[in-house]
Amino acid sequence: MSLFxxxxxxxxxxxxxxxxxxxxxxxxxxxxxxxxxxVTVVENFFKENDxxxxxxxxxxxxxxxxxxxxxxxxxxxxxEMGESLCKYFQLIKDxxxxxxxxxxxxxxxxxxxxSKTASNHDxxxxxxxxxxxxxxxxxxxxxxxxxxxxxxxxxxxxxxxxTKGKKH
Numbered sequence: 001m002s003l004f005x006x007x008x009x010x011x012x013x014x015x016x017x018x019x020x021x022x023x024x025x026x027x028x029x030x031x032x033x034x035x036x037x038x039v040t041v042v043e044n045f046f047k048e049n050d051x052x053x054x055x056x057x058x059x060x061x062x063x064x065x066x067x068x069x070x071x072x073x074x075x076x077x078x079x080e081m082g083e084s085l086c087k088y089f090q091l092i093k094d095x096x097x098x099x100x101x102x103x104x105x106x107x108x109x110x111x112x113x114x115s116k117t118a119s120n121h122d123x124x125x126x127x128x129x130x131x132x133x134x135x136x137x138x139x140x141x142x143x144x145x146x147x148x149x150x151x152x153x154x155x156x157x158x159x160x161x162x163t164k165g166k167k168h
Contacts, residue, residue, distance in 0.1 A: 003097055004046065007088045007104065008039050014107055017077050021069040034068045046089050058082035 012018055018035055021027060027034040038061075045060055046052055058078040065071045065078075091100050 002043075003100060004089060004092050005039070005043050007092070007100060008043050008085065010104055010107065011081060011084055011088075012039055012042075015077060015081060017065065017071065017073045017075065018069075021065065021071050026069040026071055031069070038064055038068070042085070046085070052086060052089070054079065054082035054086045056082070057085050 012035060018038075022031045022035050025031045041064070042057070042061065045057070049056075058081065061081060062073065062078050065073055088100050088103075091097075
């Protein structure tokens with residue numbers, strides 16, 4: 001596993017919005033697998049695009065969260081994730097791996113891990129995975145789905161109209 005892959009997994013393991021989406025199976029019974037897949041596609045997004053901007057990453061992740069988990073993140077966490085991912089990617093690109101590892105060690109572990117078991121990782125990977133919650137723990141997400149936030153009352157013909165939530 002590359003260092004950047006570990007960074008992405010660590011950030012995702014400590015991202016409250018994703019943790020809640022996985023924990024509450026907002027992507028269905030395959031929510032954990034979807035989150036693992038997201039780690040891979042976000043990592044590939046950086047590898048396949050030059051000079052990625054934090055806003056582009058945030059928009060890409062916003063689409064992923066909306067499409068895969070039917071979740072809108074309006075807590076600023078997408079922007080923070082985009083900035084963090086870009087920062088760490090650039091540090092690694094500049095050969096500052098030691099600095100990245102030191103920063104990753106600042107984060108605490110999360111309750112929902114994308115990895116199946118912690119025993120599959122060596123101690124340095126575990127330290128790297130136990131990082132990001134500190135910077136993201138104050139973020140909370142409103143996970144109310146349109147079903148909960150909208151009162152759906154049947155029309156006179158008995159049908160209920162469900163509308164898609166608005167993006168900001």
